[in-house]
Amino acid sequence: MRSRFRLSNWLLALTVAVVVGVVGLVTAFSNPGGRFEETLGLAWLFELRGSGPAPENAVVVAVDGRRLPREPGSNCAAAPRPYPDRWPRSCHARLIDTLNRLGAEAIVYDVGFTEPGADGEDRRLADAIRSSGRVALLQPIEVDSVAGVSNISVERLRQPVSALKQAAAGAAPFPLPKVPVRVSQFWAFKPSLGDVPTLPALALQVRNVDLLPRFLELLAGAGLSGIPEATQASRANLEGLMRKLRRRLAGLEWLPGHLDAALTKDETPEHIQRRLRALSQLYTGPDSYYFNLYGPPDTVPTYRADRLLEGSEGPSPDLAGKVVFVGEARLAAADKDGFYTVFSQADGIDLSGVELAATAYGNLLDRSYVNPARPWLAVAILMGFGAVCGILAGLVPGVWVATAVLLVAAVHVGAALLIFAQDQLWLPVATPVVVQAPVAALLGLALQYARARRQRRNAARAVGYYVPPEVAENLVEGATPSRVSELRYGACLATDIEGYTRISQTMPPVELAGYMNGYFETLVSEIERQGGYACQTVADSVIGVWLGQPEEADVAARACVAALYLQQAVDAFNARRAGPVLRTRVGLHVGWMALGHVGGAGHFAYTVTGDTPNVASRLENTNKRLGTRILASASAFEGAEAECVGRYVGSFVPRGKSERIRVIEVLCRRDEAPEATLSLRRDFEAALSLYEAGDRAGAGERFKAILEEHPGDGPCHYYLRKCLPRHGSVAGDDGQRADTP
Template sequence: MRWRTIKSTGLPVLMIALLSLWSISPYGLRIEERFGLEALFWLRGPIEPPPGVVVVAITKHSAKALGLSDKLYEWSRDIHGKLVENLTQLEAGRIAFDVFFEHARDQAGDKHFERAIRGANNVFLFVRAEREFLDVGGQMEGELQTLLYPYAPFARAAIGTAPLILPKVPARVNRFYLRLPGHSERSTLHAATWLSEQANPALAAEYLASLPVMPLLNLYGPPRTITTVEFSQVIQDPSSVAELIAGATVFVGYSANQQPDQKDGFYTAFTSPQGLDISGVELAATAYANLAQGQFLKEWLPAYNGLLAFLYGLVVYYCSRRFAPLGSAIAVAGLAISMSVIVYLCFGFYQLWLPWFHTVVVMTLLCATVGMWLRSRESDFQQRLLHWAFGKYLPQEELQKLVAGKSLPDRRDYHHSVCLVTDAQGFSRLSEQLSPAALADLMQEYYYNLIPPIRQAGGIISDVAGDGVIALWPHLSPGTSWQTLHAVVKKINSNIDNFNQVHPDLQLPTRIGIHAGEIVLGHFGALDHHEFRAMGDIVNTTSRLEGANKMLGTRVLLSEECVDKEDAQLRDLGRYQFVGKNNPLRLFTLWESPEAELKGLFEKARENLEKGDLAQANEKFQCLLKRFPEDGPTQFIAGVLSEIKPDSEISHGLENGIIQFKSK
């Protein structure tokens, strides 16, 4: 039992601990970002982006409106110079290009763009970072990161250059870099832009250094959620966007999947079902807005997340083990909903990302399943234990009621039942001869031969007292009951005969009485003592039948209520009336004599008796007694008839064909 307890408690706790450790492993965190974080963004939905951040989108629509080629590398830098001049006139705060100006093109256009950058004095240019894997002896041994700077005159004219690197896990963007990996002193484009706007650059740089290298992006929504204007609109009608641009930080780059000459889309939690991804320039603007507003997502240390998942898993497991199935389901559902609400509120109002997928989804399903399964196993084990312990004393249906109700049922059942009563002849003598221990061992063996045939035939043991057994068949119909009981009686007689052969000095010949009628089955008693038993006249009458075997010299007596009168194996003994009973019973026993002549003569003598022809009956029974002196029923009836006196009480009863027993 101790090992069972250890397994049912220690192993689930170990499982919860291992799952908690898995949830904070690199793979577990990646899965949490993939499913948990996306679910939280989906539940929260898009939110209003902060003002002061604008994306100038380079799209096919702009190229067509300006009469330019769909291929960006064919554009003159003159158009970018015009853009910077218009943004400067509109009083843009900072201008960050997510466009790589690698080489010189037409001289006039390049000069125009250079003058515009220098004149604006607020332009950041994009630096491309390329990774090259090192091939050493045919094996990839690490990588080399190279920075490609924009065309030198442009770079010298700008106030700064910075790379834009967005980590993909594996292709989904959830975070942004503040510093170039491997170059802690080199800020990324959005971080450098924000840093240049701060009044105290040293203090701002210290703040950036205190943040994680890769904070979580607090996405505002699907593509174009950040305020976006067309490149062509700024060129052709700058006044229409004057209110948006004034004082704003502007990010210029490709928008979504509408780039003229290359794809620059990233898969995020808000990627549309149509496959429209958010562009790199929008993500840069989002990262900048997160920094400017201090709204990037915060997260706990992995150890805290693991501890939260572990504690939550323990509570779910406890509830699923502690309560019944319905209560457990309600408790676990309540815990899952409550934890989901807490995680959502922390995410939506405090920008704190707590693990939801592993904590609520995985832990709830796994811990609740394991807890309910173990509870079911323990419940089954306890029920089997109860059945093993009490199944020897109660019928299965009654035991099920007790197990289900956990108390004694109030209802009592009324049945038309067949009752069987047995009694061992000579038990009193043996109880005086044997010690209590020896008597107990003998009776245990005796009951082993008596009770199994009853139970195997569907009988209910109502009572076992000393050497007697009371058994019931509540659902047997009177007309067919003998088909079942005949096999039971035959098996009991065979078993008892074998028992008596094994114990020749301790024999217990057994008498059987069988009757049918109405009974009440239930628990009777008071306070702390109850017994399951049958109440009704048939129990007493059946006991009388069993006792009448001694007077009639038979082993089995049955009433007409539970026999097939046409059965040739049964012997009709006539009608008898017990002392204290008003209604006589027709009794039957088994034909055990091989003499066919006895059967015929006995039936004729019984018919004379039932017709009230006492003289003829007496003559025939006296004749039968001489020819078959060992026949018990003949001895008893002949003895009764020999005591007949005119006008006696016995004579009056016999005239009606009813034989009265003188004692109980």
């Protein structure tokens, strides 16, 4: 478990956290990313939340020119008209009177009365509007292209019929995009039209016009200058007053809190506080808001105008305290007033403009509109999501990374949904789930895979210090060391240091260990450079092997050449290091050997065993008696004759063997052989022939003659001693018997 918390894991986690966090920030704060979050993330939250409770403060009255009231004697019973603004105006007048009688606090017409009605019709409707005193009308927006200039247009408000406009409490536009995209936001004030209030904002102010003097007093009490006098608060020129307040209060984020404190202090009733808070937020808040949609079409309570006028709606609805929005509703997608939203239905029925106006009003009054996360909160969430994913990617095993990241994404969506449903706070959802989570999972898996590969390489390299590369790979991949060794053919090289016991007694252990490490590095590097493998290092000895097939002479040749290069490398080591001079003795033999793991109880060594390494070791030891540095069996040297120069130095029976082995001293590479070496070989082999033929006297004379020219030649000294009468047939050290005729 503790290995999961290593520094490398935390570095991987930090890398994933930073990358995933930055990817989230770049995505969410780019224009395409913002649209992506709105199109997908906000839609998810609405769909998962489902429909909310219908607003208590707004209703819709659906007006359809194809369903005119059929009251006898009324001109409303004329032939159906296709659009509500084509209704006989007297029908609208009767509708206003009916709504007033039912207790409506304000009536908002999402119908553009821009064309005059029939004779006397406009006057009849204007009288009804004036009598009500709380009717707001729609001002349609027209977009005109600038002549001669492409891609530039001008917005223009179309005014209702003058008589109606003068009678109304106000008129305002309700701009929504009429293009095939999802509607998510609404305007409270339209900056491009001079901060004109929109229909929902006007409806809020008309509903609370009785609180306008109190609101102006609170503003004056807050120490604000340029606030109209409370005596100026009236229904006359309500739009102009709203513009002045908007321009003076826009951006004063401290003001709602200040007014809250003032309202609480003077114990203003809660329902009044609610309405005043809505006004303060309206004038100080942003120009636009995100809809908090209540649900699919007809979620906002809806009544049919023709049934209200005919009295066939059933029990008369109680409209006390409510704002009534009049317009086209419950229309098919093909009609002109349907808007695509997250609650648009599969049968093509969209939310109508009048339902959206009622929804926007309810959001403003209750301050229940959707609030996008502030930038600092969005940054914290995206970076926090990246941090959690990074920790999982660094500490969770690779096969579980994707599952863990998906689980975190699901928890994040659940938490965001709960906060959205309770507080209307819109936290980033699409970016973490669709962008960050896959990036975290893929990046975490990729980095873990790369780290695992790097660790396997490092482990193989580390194990490779003790076993061959292919064996190291198998062990790293999980193979269990087998007690069954592999029978292989090859050449075996055994080394030893002359006088190592004496040297070890003259140096402190730690200093000796460092010195020997340098020596072993020299030997092992040279063995590997020549294609061999150093399979065992014990005390002062090294055993190297070259593997191949019996018919491959190259195996023995590489071992013999390696022995010569090894001696040169040791000489170079002695020259560059301050310390005792090390003389290396080498023995070489070829044959079959067992290569594998040796040991038990969970501890193994990878080494070579069998007769071949044993003979190589005995030949290395024979160097002591002969005063030589490299001895090879004749079978080992046979394959190296094309590359090396050697001389036959006798036939010996190693300890534990019953057969003699012809021994060759490896002198030098053939392309580097000096004439003196070749002459020594000829003279020595002639003298040795006399010795092996039994002519010890003649052989002795020959060895003496050679020593006069080559006084340091070890084999000549060895055989000269054996030629003396007192030697006879002697046993060499460690049980080797020299062949004496």
